[in-house]
Amino acid sequence: MLLIERNSFEEKTYIRTQMIQRRNSLPERHRQTWSEAACAKAKVLLEKRSASAFMAYVSFRSELNLAELIEWGWQTGRDVIVPRCDAADHSMTLHYLRSWEELMPGAYGIMEPNPAVTLPIYNGFAPDVVFVPGLAFDRKGGRLGYGGGYYDRFAAEQLQLGEAATRTLWLGAAYEAQLVERVPREAHDVQMHGLITEQDIYMA
Numbered sequence: 001m002l003l004i005e006r007n008s009f010e011e012k013t014y015i016r017t018q019m020i021q022r023r024n025s026l027p028e029r030h031r032q033t034w035s036e037a038a039c040a041k042a043k044v045l046l047e048k049r050s051a052s053a054f055m056a057y058v059s060f061r062s063e064l065n066l067a068e069l070i071e072w073g074w075q076t077g078r079d080v081i082v083p084r085c086d087a088a089d090h091s092m093t094l095h096y097l098r099s100w101e102e103l104m105p106g107a108y109g110i111m112e113p114n115p116a117v118t119l120p121i122y123n124g125f126a127p128d129v130v131f132v133p134g135l136a137f138d139r140k141g142g143r144l145g146y147g148g149g150y151y152d153r154f155a156a157e158q159l160q161l162g163e164a165a166t167r168t169l170w171l172g173a174a175y176e177a178q179l180v181e182r183v184p185r186e187a188h189d190v191q192m193h194g195l196i197t198e199q200d201i202y203m204a
C-alpha cells in the first residue's frame, strides 16, 4: 500500500470541511448563550488591559457572535474597528463602526462597514486587541480560516508598522468546539496570542 502524507494545503482543506460541519451542527440556542459568555470574558479582558480601541468581526454563518461586545464597546466609549474586505486582492481596510446602521453587505455576504458613512482608520494605527474569526484554533496560537489569507495579509501589514503594532494582542474568538489538538501551520499564518471561548481565555 502506498502511504501518501497529506501536505498542509490538503490537510487544511480537509479540516475546514470538518470544522464547518461541526460549527453548523452546534444548536442555535447554545451558540447564542456561548457567544454571550465569550463576550463577557472579552469585556473583562479589555477592561483589565485598559483597551480603548479594539477590532472585532461581524459574525456570519454560524460564527461566535461578538455583537454584545461591539455594543458594549459603543456604550463604554471605546473605538470599535471592523474590517471590510476587498475580494480583488484579499486585503482588508479597517473602519470605525458606531452603529449597526453603518453596515452593508460586502464580499461573501458578510456585513461590513459602509465606506460612504464610516471613517477608515489611518494607516499606521494599531488596535489594542484584535479579535480574529476562524474555523479551528489550537492552544499554541494556530488558526485556520476560510483560506482567503485576509487576516494573514492584514497581520503582515500590521507588523510593518513596527513599535505601535507590537503591543497589539491577537485573540482568536471561537466556540470551545472549534478548539482542536493541532492546526497545520504554514510560514505565512498569523499566530494568535490566545483564544477566547465561552469557557476560557487560553493564552498560547
Ligand SMILES: Nc1nc2c(c(=O)[nH]1)N(C=O)[C@@H](CNc1ccc(C(=O)N[C@@H](CCC(=O)O)C(=O)O)cc1)CN2
Binding pocket: 057, 058, 059, 060, 063, 083, 085, 108, 110, 133, 134, 145, 146, 147, 148, 149, 150, 151
Ligand atoms: N465574520 C467574518 N468576517 C471576515 C472573515 C471571517 O472569517 N469572518 N474573514 C476571515 O478571513 C475574511 C473573509 N474571508 C472569507 C474567505 C472566504 C469565504 C468563502 O465563503 N469562501 C468560499 C469558497 C471560495 C470563494 O467562493 O471565494 C466558501 O467557503 O464557500 C468567506 C470569507 C474577512 N472578514
Ligand SMILES: Nc1ncnc2c1ncn2[C@@H]1O[C@H](COP(=O)(O)OP(=O)(O)OP(=O)(O)O)[C@@H](O)[C@H]1O
Binding pocket: 012, 134, 143, 144, 145, 146, 147, 148, 149, 150, 151, 152, 153, 156, 186, 188, 189
Ligand atoms: N502576507 C501574505 N502575502 C501574500 N499572500 C499571503 C499572505 N499570507 C497568506 N497569503 C496567501 O493566502 C492564501 C490563504 O492562506 P491560508 O490558507 O492560511 O488562509 P486562512 O488564514 O485560512 O484565511 P483567512 O485569514 O481569510 O481566514 C495562501 O495561498 C497564502 O499563500
